[in-house]
Amino acid sequence: MSAVATRSIAERLSSAGTANALELRGVTKLFGALAALTDISLSVSPGERRAVLGSNGAGKTTLFNCITGDFLPTSGTIRLFGEDVTRFPAHERIRRGLRRTYQISQLFPGLSVLDNVYLACCGVSRSRFSFIRPRRDDALLATAEQLTEAVHLRDVRDIKVAVLSYGQQRQLEIALALAGAPRFVLFDEPAAGLSPTERRELVEILTNLPGHMGFIIIEHDMDVALRVAERVTMMHNGRIFKEGLPEEIEADPEVQALYLGGGHA
Numbered sequence: 602m603s604a605v606a607t608r609s610i611a612e613r614l615s616s617a618g619t620a621n622a623l624e625l626r627g628v629t630k631l632f633g634a635l636a637a638l639t640d641i642s643l644s645v646s647p648g649e650r651r652a653v654l655g656s657n658g659a660g661k662t663t664l665f666n667c668i669t670g671d672f673l674p675t676s677g678t679i680r681l682f683g684e685d686v687t688r689f690p691a692h693e694r695i696r697r698g699l700r701r702t703y704q705i706s707q708l709f710p711g712l713s714v715l716d717n718v719y720l721a722c723c724g725v726s727r728s729r730f731s732f733i734r735p736r737r738d739d740a741l742l743a744t745a746e747q748l749t750e751a752v753h754l755r756d757v758r759d760i761k762v763a764v765l766s767y768g769q770q771r772q773l774e775i776a777l778a779l780a781g782a783p784r785f786v787l788f789d790e791p792a793a794g795l796s797p798t799e800r801r802e803l804v805e806i807l808t809n810l811p812g813h814m815g816f817i818i819i820e821h822d823m824d825v826a827l828r829v830a831e832r833v834t835m836m837h838n839g840r841i842f843k844e845g846l847p848e849e850i851e852a853d854p855e856v857q858a859l860y861l862g863g864g865h866a
């Protein structure tokens with residue numbers, strides 16, 4: 602059983618209103634003749650932690666890009682907390698509590714860890730950072746400190762990002778995604794390139810995120826994904842072909858044939 606399965610999904614559903622955090626209906630995304638996504642329907646409850654797995658080219662990143670507004674789906678609808686955001690630009694979805702991390706680093710290497718988090722907090726708050734009058738906003742600074750701690754970077758908070766280890770940089774990216782108290786976060790392969798120790802730390806960080814904050818994690822590392830997720834969605838060739846509890850997915854012969862035993866990346 603996954604580490605978070607003890608918190609029942611039904612229990613959190615009942616306390617979080619009736620609308621799903623995320624609901625996709627019939628989402629298709631074509632790139633010319635190539636169907637990157639075909640008729641994707643997916644519902645994620647408020648506070649739910651979902652893993653989306655699949656081999657290279659399955660459509661996982663395209664799915665994220667459609668959810669964030671980086672791509673407009675060719676057809677289908679996307680609802681965020683009950684609201685149809687299919688045609689909303691990315692910043693409108695951010696305003697509604699959606700965040701994401703990227704596979705490629707989005708950090709300022711010449712600034713300290715804390716400054717990176719502080720700037721992210723400024724970026725999503727109404728009190729914008731000012732280069733003319735660079736006075737710190739104490740409340741935002743306190744939030745930045747909390748986020749730095751939540752991703753286990755308190756001891757290196759004053760160190761320049763350029764000298765952090767790769768794993769610490771990935772932890773920092775999580776802190777940036779958490780700025781502005783999101784309601785739903787999309788984590789794009791956060792374990793990629795991490796050592797076993799760093800992966801364990803990542804699992805701990807994700808497991809300890811606030812209970813109301815749902816997320817989807819795209820991950821090639823099955824071990825990480827199955828530990829942090831309550832439900833798993835398997836994709837193949839742009840389609841969803843299986844959904845279930847982590848233990849069901851792990852034991853599924855079709856999944857094993859296609860993914861676990863198939864030499865996935």
Ligand SMILES: Nc1ncnc2c1ncn2[C@@H]1O[C@H](COP(=O)(O)OP(=O)(O)OP(=O)(O)O)[C@@H](O)[C@H]1O
Nearest residue numbers: 632635636637655656657658659660661662663664
């Ligand atoms: N901007 C684009 N233009 C054209 N084709 C694209 C574009 N983005 C993705 N694709 C294609 O869509 C398909 C799905 O790609 P996608 O990156 O979503 O898969 P993925 O599951 O995230 O793969 P990976 O695990 O390798 O990141 C692939 O065939 C890819 O080449």
